[in-house]
Amino acid sequence: MRQARPVQQGTGPAGGAGAPAPPDVVAERSEATSLAGDAAAHLEAARRLREVLQSQTGPRTVTNTLVPYDEIAIHVDAAANRCGLLERVHPDPAVREAAEKWTQEMSQFATQLSLDRAVYDALSTLDVTAEDEATQHYVARTLRDFRRAGVDRDPAVRARVQDLNDELTLIGQEFARNIQSDRRTVSLLPSELDGLPADYIVAHPAGADGRVVVTTDYPDYVPFMSYAKSGAARERMYRAFRSRAVPANLDVLDRMLARRHELAGLLGYRSWAHYITEDKMIASDTAANEFVQRIAAIAASRAGADYEMLLSRKQEDDPGAIEVFDWEKDYYDERVRAEHFQVDSQAMRPYFPYERVKQGVLDVTAKLFGVTYQRVEDASVWAPDVETYDILEDGVRLGRFHLDMHPRDDKYKHAAEFGIRNGIRGRQLPEAALVCNFPGGVAGDPGLMEHDDVNTFFHEFGHLLHALFAGRQRWIGIGGISTEWDFVEAPSQMLEEWAWDASVLRTFALHHETGEPIPEELVQRARRAREFGKGIYVRQQMFYARLSLQLHGGDPSRLDTTAVVRELQNETSMFRFIEDTHFQASFGHLEGYSAIYYTYMWSLVIAKDLFSRFRPENLFEPDVARAYRTHVLEAGGSAPAATLVERFLGRPFSFAAYERWLNAS
């Protein structure tokens, strides 16, 4: 997952002439007052530049128009991204509140700018035919984005567009905040922890009342659903998990859908899904719906076979069973892997203590891309357990990142990469953060991770490297992860492949007690078992994708969102909807991704194609990794994603590698 505040697309000056400016890496502000002061200064600077831009007379040139326009984007990027991160992670409620407020201010300004007819007219008279290809692409994209924002509508429409955008910022924050702050607990008998790993049981002792408390945070919830023998206890956990942010977000979601629909209509679109897909690789909601149907159909027979294996395993416990329930799928999935494929993910956990995995991710990516990482001990960060690193190549610093990897109260609950600042060639270095909720970070706890967590770590690191490597474009708006949104999950999903290679894993996955590397054969079995469950996984993903498209597919005024979840889950997921649950209330992607959850599978199609250039015998071939870094990652948003992929592959991308993957046994 990736989180970033929308930044008004800008073009930027780039240090065309003269020596590059010294690197200037920002430190996180940890006080509410300094955060607010800093954001206010950026906003003020952006406002002044906008006035300069409006008041120019005479012919428009790159220097008098593009340069100030880009300067605005630099200021918005700096303040909006930092606030967007801190409102999700800062331990001090005053800072989170200040960050939320300044996120609103920056969004409001960005919307005003996107509706500024004078700025649009100035940019549209600019002659960029003599400029480089990236600049031409960027200006064309910026003008299109202005039109999509409604800049050429009449003043009354533009005023309403502004109000709707401002309101949507607030609604989105409310939706995310409700999920972030709602941690449910379930009180259990110690015997209901039967089946869980020993270290989990040690970490969850009974209280004075003889009960054990387990929370809905991932490190508690995920192992519980895989290992707890008690189906009744799992059902209670499942219901608690699927009740997060209920009832608050049911109402928030209704408002979010209504305002998006109104906004889309004002801008001339049938629906929000119609509007939001237009500037993506997929280009329309019709194509997105067709894609989702196509993938669900391709996966159908495979998903049916997967389901039969879960059901027959359940029938060993309960001979009369005719169905696997949603709170049983992780448990029976785990049983089938353990018993049929002899893969027990508990057998892998001792090889994945957090600290070793972290070092492994760093070492693997350093080797792959020819860079080094250096720990920065004295960086100013938002919480004491956040670690900071610089990324270097040949001793030259390329950027900085922070790792905030373990749960904390009132912290963002999922796993995501957050941009903090986009880089610009010769002017400023990129900075980004990973925010995750992995085990570890507690004294005396080795922080044993699931292999799934290791996979997620590689995934998020893929986003991080994209953000950092793309930090040397000429303009800020085509720097960093500024590519089409439905391409964003391709680099991250491709990097997951390194988490499944035995020779890669054996370099860092050492048993936390004996120091032995993970047995090759254990990884091979995990790889075979990985094939199992693909059909169920794809159908589940298509359930989410259909849900996100359909909630945004038309007039929501009489929509019962729970009824939509029920209908689509029953049709597409392999597991029936459970009454009195409300998944949509904690489906965080509805805020950031709105209608376009399909992007994960779309990106996976491309990721499988990208990965096909690496030879399985050697995932570290320097030429391939270098070409990938240059053509795909470093290029950022300097050309359409399909072009970047074609430059790397030497041909347009296709579905072939993906279909081979899905159908392979």
Ligand SMILES: [Zn+2]
């Ligand atoms: Zn992602």
